[in-house]
Amino acid sequence: MASNESALGPSAAVRDAIAGAAASVARYPDPLATPLRERLGEHLGVGPDQILVGNGSDELITLLVHAYASFGGSVVVADPPYRLHALTPELQGATVRAIPLRDWTHDLDAMAGTRADLAFICNPHNPTGTVVDAARLARFTERFNGLTAVDEAYVDFTDDPATASALPLAKTGRAVVLRTFSKVHGLAGVRAGYLVGPAEVVTTLRAIRAPFSVNALAQAAALAALGDQEHWQRVREYTRDGRRRIAEIFQAAGYETVPSAANFVLVLVPDERGLVAALAAHGVSVRPGSSLGVPGSVRVSVPSPDGLARLEQAVSAIADGTASVAKASNSSRPVLIS
Numbered sequence: 001m002a003s004n005e006s007a008l009g010p011s012a013a014v015r016d017a018i019a020g021a022a023a024s025v026a027r028y029p030d031p032l033a034t035p036l037r038e039r040l041g042e043h044l045g046v047g048p049d050q051i052l053v054g055n056g057s058d059e060l061i062t063l064l065v066h067a068y069a070s071f072g073g074s075v076v077v078a079d080p081p082y083r084l085h086a087l088t089p090e091l092q093g094a095t096v097r098a099i100p101l102r103d104w105t106h107d108l109d110a111m112a113g114t115r116a117d118l119a120f121i122c123n124p125h126n127p128t129g130t131v132v133d134a135a136r137l138a139r140f141t142e143r144f145n146g147l148t149a150v151d152e153a154y155v156d157f158t159d160d161p162a163t164a165s166a167l168p169l170a171k172t173g174r175a176v177v178l179r180t181f182s183k184v185h186g187l188a189g190v191r192a193g194y195l196v197g198p199a200e201v202v203t204t205l206r207a208i209r210a211p212f213s214v215n216a217l218a219q220a221a222a223l224a225a226l227g228d229q230e231h232w233q234r235v236r237e238y239t240r241d242g243r244r245r246i247a248e249i250f251q252a253a254g255y256e257t258v259p260s261a262a263n264f265v266l267v268l269v270p271d272e273r274g275l276v277a278a279l280a281a282h283g284v285s286v287r288p289g290s291s292l293g294v295p296g297s298v299r300v301s302v303p304s305p306d307g308l309a310r311l312e313q314a315v316s317a318i319a320d321g322t323a324s325v326a327k328a329s330n331s332s333r334p335v336l337i338s
């Protein structure tokens with residue numbers, strides 16, 4: 001429950017598509033993933049010349065920074081950011097300006113007033129799971145003086161992806177949007193993501209990318225995943241129920257949680273290291289908040305149904321243990337904690 005992967009995995013159609021594509025791996029892949037871009041274009045209502053497919057959205061983040069902010073440029077991100085939105089520019093010699101979240105949410109006013117060549121807005125935000133609405137993003141693009149990139153890795157899990165998304169801004173050339181097949185589509189292991197934005201941005205990034213970064217199996221898998229909207233719907237609903245359950249489980253044990261629009265929940269905990277270790281002892285792996293820039297928290301991804309049952313059992317056992325320690329220390333009798 002530490003890496004925000006899909007609990008339900010990919011569509012069954014993906015396995016067949018990968019098996020089918022395996023017969024042709026002696027050939028180089030389509031460098032521009034044209035059938036996939038065409039399919040995405042129909043799906044999103046945008047021309048294929050406004051889409052670039054990458055080796056996960058990680059590659060697209062690297063290309064954006066390289067083209068628009070490296071060699072002394074600057075990037076504005078939230079503090080805490082999605083790690084790669086800050087690490088990538090740091091590695092490429094750009095200045096990173098990190099603007100603290102307010103109430104766990106992007107402070108878009110402060111970010112818009114910051115001089116930078118490129119802005120990364122993570123919506124929903126990782127690691128908090130909060131969202132900003134598209135109208136506020138539109139106002140941001142009017143004020144900000146650089147290129148706006150909105151990372152929508154988790155947009156499928158929001159209440160209404162159509163209104164949360166900055167896609168209309170990307171279509172009209174005011175922003176770029178990053179999407180991935182790693183989360184709702186369950187393809188984290190094959191590496192495929194895409195960017196939607198102004199054709200000039202796509203042309204610029206094409207000029208500096210490695211031509212064969214998106215392999216043939218990934219292209220086939222992504223195309224098959226897009227074709228199974230029922231699976232998309234099923235994963236979306238399962239995930240939304242699952243994150244509600246995670247919040248309930250932790251709240252029942254006395255923890256506060258940040259309201260999430262993603263496939264994970266940030267839980268505020270007084271003793272982060274203690275809880276991470278106690279959960280690990282029950283076979284539950286979560287992401288320590290201090291590794292994400294939020295000390296005093298843990299990030300818990302929506303797991304399989306079995307995982308959810310195990311989490312519930314673990315959290316209630318830990319809460320009981322804490323209660324019995326408190327009782328024991330009142331009566332000053334030693335006690336074993338399970």
Ligand SMILES: *Cc1c(COP(=O)(O)O)cnc(C)c1O
Nearest residue numbers: 056057058082126153180182193
């Ligand atoms: C998981 C995640 C991604 C996905 O990256 P890929 O390289 O496509 O696997 C992108 N952005 C954010 C904020 C994420 O959390």
